[in-house]
Amino acid sequence: MSPKRSGGVLKEHAGLLNAVLHLLDWFIVGVTGWLAYWMYLGRTSLPDNYEAALVVGVLAAAVIFPRFQIYRAWRGAPLLEELRLITMAWGIAMICLVTIAFLTKMGANFSRGWALIWALSGWAVLITSRLLLRKMLNWMRVRGFNQRRIVIVGATGLGRELAERISAAPWAGLEIMGFFCDRDSLQENAPCGYPMLGRLSDLEQYVEKEVVDQVWIAMPLKDAERVQEILHALRHTTVDIRFVPDVFGLRLLNHSITEVAGMAVMNLSVSPMEGVNRVVKGLEDRVLSLLILIVISPLLVLIAVGVKLSSPGPVLFKQKRHGWDGREIRVYKFRTMVVHQESVGQVTQASRSDSRVTRFGAFLRRSSLDELPQFFNVLQGRMSIVGPRPHALAHNDYYKEQIDSYMQRHKVKPGITGWAQVNGYRGETDTLEKMEKRVKYDLYYIENWSLWFDLKIIFLTVFKGFVNKNAY
Template sequence: MIAVAMLDHDGRRDIHNVRVVEYKARTERLARRFDADEVWLCLPLDQQPLIDRVLWDFRHSTITMRLVPNLHGMRLIQHPVTDILGVPMLNLSVSPMHGLSRLMKAIEDRTLALIILTLISPLLLVLAIGVKMSSPGPIFFRQKRMGWNGRNFTILKFRSMPVDVESKTGAVWAKAGEKRSTRFGGFLRRTSLDELPQFINVLRGDMSIVGPRPERPVFVDQFKDEIPGYMQKHMVKAGITGWAQVNGWRGSTDLTKRIEHDLYYIEHWSIWFDLKIIFLTILKGFVHKHAY
C-alpha cells in the first residue's frame, strides 16, 4: 500500500512523512485519479459536520474510508479500530474481504460452485434444451451488472424472454404481472432456475454464492441517491443468494429493507453466516411469490 496524501481539516501536519492536505471539494475525483484504495481522514471527533460532508462526497464510491482521530485510551463500540503503521484508525466504511477472509471466501465459493455444478449438470442440460425449444435465440442471457468495488461484469442466466425484448422499451424493472417471458421462461423465473448458470460466474470469480444481489448499472445510478447506503453493498462480491433474499426481500419489495439486510450481512460476514444462508435458501426453496 502506497500513501499518496492524507486529508486533514487544516493540512498542517505530516504522518510518517506522508503529505497531509486540507480537505477541499472534489477530493473524490482526486482519489479516483490516483486509483486510491483507501482514504484516511485526520479529523477530531468533534468535526462531525465535516466528516458527514466527506462521507456525502464519497457516497457513490466503494473506496475504503478510515478516520484517524486521537483514540488512545478511548473505547468505541460502534466501529472497529484498525492499527496501521502505528496509527489507530476508526473504520468508517470497510469491506470485510481482506487478507485471510478474502482467501477463505474465494475457497468457499470455488469449491462449492464446482461441487454444485457437477451435481446439477444433468438438470442444466434439460433446462438448456427447454430454453432452446421454447423460442429462437441463445440458451444464455447475458447482461451487465455492477459488482464488487463498483465494477461491471456480465451475468449469466438461462434466457427466459424472447431476444431483444427490451429493444423498444429500454431497461425495465421486473414486476408482478408482466408478460415478457416465454411460457418456459416464466416457469424458470418463478422457480429461480434461470439463475443456475450464475455458478459459472462464481467459478470465474465475478460473483460469490452468497452476497447482495447485483443490479444493472442504469438502476444503480437511479437508486444510489434514493436509498441510503446503497453503494456500500458493492464492498463485497455480488451473490446468487443473500441475507435479504432468504428474509423475503427480493423482486419488487422495499429496496430500503433489502439494502439494510445487505449491509447487515457485510458487517457480520463469516463463513458460518454464509453456510447458514445457503442452508436457508435450500430449506425455503426456490419458488417465491416475488420471483417473476
C-alpha cells in the same frame, strides 16, 4: 464509479500469501515437535503415539490460531502486540494438548522433557518467523512494493501530524498523494511538502478520476457533521475510508482502534474480505460451485433445451452488472424473455404478468432455476454463492442517488443468493422502500460475514429461497 484501485503485488496475492502463512505455521508446529523428539530422545523415527500427538498439535494450531487474529493485516501495527497474540495462541494450543493427554490418560506415554522442548522451540520458531516476515515486508514496502495511495482530508494540526508520521514510517507502505482542506491560507502553501489537491468539495471528483486506495479523514471529533458530509459525498465509491480521530486524552469504552504508524485509526468503510477471510470465501465458492455444477449438469442440459424450444434466441442471457469494488462483470442467466430491445440506459424489471416472459421462462423465474448458470460466474471468480444480488447498471446509477451507503454493497462479491433473499426481499423492487430494505439486509450480511453465516444462508435458500411469491 471509481477506477480500479492499485495495491501492488502483495495485495493482489494477499489471499495466497495468507494461506501460505497458515501452512507455514502448521509446518512449524509439526517440525519443531519432530525436532524436539530427535534432540531429546536421540531418534528420528517417531512412535505412533508421538505421531498422533503432532497431528493433534497441528489441528489445534489450525483451529486456535485464527481465533487470536494473528493472520490479520499487521501493516504499521505494534510488533509487541503481534508477538503477544502469537504467544497466547501457542500457549492455549499447548494447554489444549496437555488437557487432552490428561483426560485420555495418555500423559504417561509421553516424555515431559520432549513436551517442554517442543513448547519452547515451537514458540521461538513461530516468533522468529513473524520477525523475519515483518522485516521482509517492511523491506519490500520501503522499495515501493505493496503501496497504498492515500489522500488526507484535513491539513491542519492532526492532518500535518499524520503526514509527518507516515513520512517517517516508509515501512508502512503508504504513499501520500496530497491534502484536501477548505482553509484559504493553505491552498497555496501545502504542509509537509505534499500538494494541496483541492477543497473538500473537490474530493469526490478526484477519487472518481484518480487511482486512490484510501481516504484518511484527519479531523477533530467536533466536526462530526463535516465527516458525515464527506461520507455522503463518497457514497458512490468503493474506496476504503479511514477516520483518524483526535482521541488523545480520551478514555474510550469498548472501542476497537487500529494503530498505524503510531496513529490511532478507526475504520469506517472497509471490506471484510481480506487475509484469511478472502481465502476461506474463495475456497467455499470454488469447491461448492464445482460440486453443485457436477450434480446439476443434467438439469442444465434439460433447461437449455427447454429455453431453446420456448422461443427463438440464445439460451443464455448476459448482462453487465457491478461486482466487487464496483468493477463491471458479465452475469449469466437462462433466458426467460422473448428477445427484445430496450432504450439505451434503460432496464425494465420483470413485473407480474409481464408479456415479455415466456411460459417456460415464467416457470424458471418462479423456481429460480434461471439463476443456475451463475455458478459458472462463481467459478470464474466474478461472483460468490452468497452475497448481495447484483443489480443492472442502470438500477445502480438510479438507487445510488436515492439510498445512502447503497454502493457499499459492492464491498464484497455479488452472490447467487443472499441474506436479503432468504428474508423475502427478492424479485421486483417497485418501491424505494423495498430496495432500502434489501440494502439494509445486504449491509448486515457484509458487517456480520462468517463462513457459518454463509452456510446458514445456503441452508435457508434450499428451503425458502428458491420459490418465492415475489419471483416472477
